[in-house]
Amino acid sequence: GGDSGIGRSVAIAxxxxxxxxxxxxxxEEEPDAQEVKGIVESLGRKIKLVPGDLKNEEFSQxxxxxxxxxxG
Incomplete structure (x- = not known):
């Protein structure tokens, strides 16, 4: 996920x-994701948050x- 750790750092970079x-x-990591969203948007970029578990094949699709x- 991109809300914390390396994923967060990569998204911001x-x-x-x-x-x-x-x-x-x-x-359950929604507050962290919202924080990343704020950072990304403050840099003038767009961000789409998609909560879910990648272990679920239907969600992954x-x-x-x-x-x-x-x-697009």
Whole structure:
């Protein structure tokens, strides 16, 4: 997930370099994800938060669909 640790650092670093972000995280980590969202948006980038567990195949497909829709 991108709400903490290395994932968070990578998401913020990519935003610093001009990337828009799709961020996956576990639902119980919502406050951390919202914090990352604030940082990314303060850098002038767009971010899509997609809470869910990658161990769930149905959710993983949804995550892909959300990313494709977000990026066009």
């Amino acid at each position: 990519y935003a610093h370099e001009g990337a828009d972000i799709v961020l996956n995280y576990l639902p 949804k995550l892909i669909d959300e990313a494709v829709s977000f990026f």
